[in-house]
Amino acid sequence: QVQLVESGGGSVQAGGSLRLSCAASPHTFTSRTKAWFRQALGKEREFVAAITRNDESTKYSDPVKGRFTISIDNAKNTVDLQMNDLKPEDTAVYYCAAGRHWLVGVQKLYDYWGQGTQVTVSS
Numbered sequence: 001q002v003q004l005v006e007s008g009g010g011s012v013q014a015g016g017s018l019r020l021s022c023a024a025s026p027h028t029f030t031s032r033t034k035a036w037f038r039q040a041l042g043k044e045r046e047f048v049a050a051i052t053r054n055d056e057s058t059k060y061s062d063p064v065k066g067r068f069t070i071s072i073d074n075a076k077n078t079v080d081l082q083m084n085d086l087k088p089e090d091t092a093v094y095y096c097a098a099g100r101h102w103l104v105g106v107q108k109l110y111d112y113w114g115q116g117t118q119v120t121v122s123s
Contacts, residue, residue, distance in 0.1 A: 003028040004096045009117030012086055018119060020081040022096030028112050029053070031098035034072060034079040037107055038092035038119075045095070047105035049081060059103045063089070086121045093118050 008020040022034070035050035049070040050059045058070055069082040079096060094117050099110035 003112050004098060004114035006094065006096045006114045006117040009094060009119045011120040011122065014087055014121055014123050016086050016121070017082070017084045018086065020083070020094055020096075020117060020119070022079045022081075022114060024077045024079065024096075024098060024112075026077060028098050029074075029077040031111065032100050033098070033103055033110075034070075035097045035099070035105075035110060036070065036079075036081045037095045037097055038090075039095070039116075040089075040092040043092075045107055047107065048094070050103050050105065051079065052103055057103055059105065061105065083119070086119075088121050088123045091119060091121050 003025045005023045012018055033050050033052050036048040037045050038048050039045040047061050051070045051072050067085045071080050096114040097110035098112040101109045
């Protein structure tokens, strides 16, 4: 049973933009917090951004703060990640996640995960 599906990944040059979208099943979308994580080749998965379902509070990691924006559409059950001013170090597989805890950046606290979408930024 597929619960989270990411889309919107691709290749872009440095300085460009991409918008990722995560479609959630109704059950998964009731989770308190939705988040994006990423994993670069040979590195551990890291937190990118999170948003709460009820009041849309947000949290960002330092490397993406000011460049990425997370948003939620409760009517469509989607969570988007707008990525601007992309850098080669943003290259990674991006994962959507959903969980019960409030705005945490710890991956083990998330209950549901998507399959990931590749983002490649060339210099």
